[in-house]
Amino acid sequence: MTRNAALIEKLGVDIDPELLSLALTHRSFAYENGGIPHNERLEFLGDSVLGQAVTVRLYTRHPELDEGSLAKRRASVVSTVALAEVARAIGLGDHVRLGRGEILTGGRDKDSILADTMEAVIGATYLSAGPDAATGLVLRLVEPLLADPDRYGAAMDPKTSLQEIAARLALPAPVYSVAAAGPDHDRRFTATVVVGDVTAQGLGSSKKHAEMAAALTAWRELSARA
Template sequence: MQELEKKLNYTFRDPALLSEALSHSSYANEHRAAGLNSNERLEFLGDSVLGFVTAEFLFVQHPDLPEGDLTRIRAALVCEQSLYEVARKLDLGSYLKLGRGEEAGGGRKRTSILADATEAVFAAVYLDGGIGAASALIHRLLLDAEKEEAVEERRRDYKTALQELVQRQAGQELSYRMAGEQGPDHAKTFSAEVLLNGAVVGSGSGHSKKEAEQAAARAALAALGET
């Protein structure tokens, strides 16, 4: 716990909150007799704390952006993948308390479990130190300028951009196909190719089929001189 507190740059007055934030439901179920709580309630609260802090940040940072753009940027900043990246940065998986089945199934590396635990940690800091402490942590881990630029890049819809480019000329046919997948079920990497009139013009990979297709479309745009 002390090692993780150093990474968080926050010392808990009530260490039990951090312990609960790291307790997966599978662990709590196996220790039901001890009356242990899982991190699900903290995750629920952390989602709201994260949403508020991020909304306030974007409202101040972008005074000219309309509501729709602010909503899209916030969604990208607080998405599961962003939270998973924070968890990896903290090596949060090594601190999780998992049940035997979840442990055997690779739960320490599962994207959804790590993302949920990140939100639970945000809530634990909020309950222990207030909104100021939670905001400072969220800003440091998620809302710095470099991170926002990365999110802006991620939320670009390369498939739509490629489709619009191809449609400038009549008779062009655009299609996608999966080229393969590798890795265990909880951490698969998918590969995709985009074809223009039957010829491969771009390929890419990602943690989902949608992400792989976006990466392939981006590569195609670059090959066609559009990025």
């Protein structure tokens, strides 16, 4: 069984092999291989499919929620941090085709790359198997997030959530530091947050995203103690 065939088995949907290969091709790989097509168009399509599927599920499942509450829950499920979590659960990072620079800087575990690739895979599913199959895939992947009410606040605003749980546990306020690497047009950030004896890191395409990823990791560790 090929690696991509193993991924298709995990996803539980039949995706055209060429479309799946395209969905897994990051622009860094495309650039290093003669400017071949990459996954950003599929990512654009998958983002729309994802948003619609999650919106409809939340609307039908929670008639008691107003528009603002529905919007917050949707944002917590389709965020970069949340999608990266989904991607890690299926080992998607092992299948992404990356350029050498991204591989050396930990691209297989970067939230932004994982989330974008997850959206591209959803887009490839839509084109290969149709809207019903794509919706079904989305709902299978995000169901653990939808079923976990405790994650909504943290995923929406992890830095505030981390600050709140630190105060509740009588710990010092979180302290962040950020390092950047890469060329100006493709800058990557690594954030480190320290809260008492907990140190966590997060990666992102911006300082904000990196800090959010680090905060969510630290929040999860502290939540296990609370």
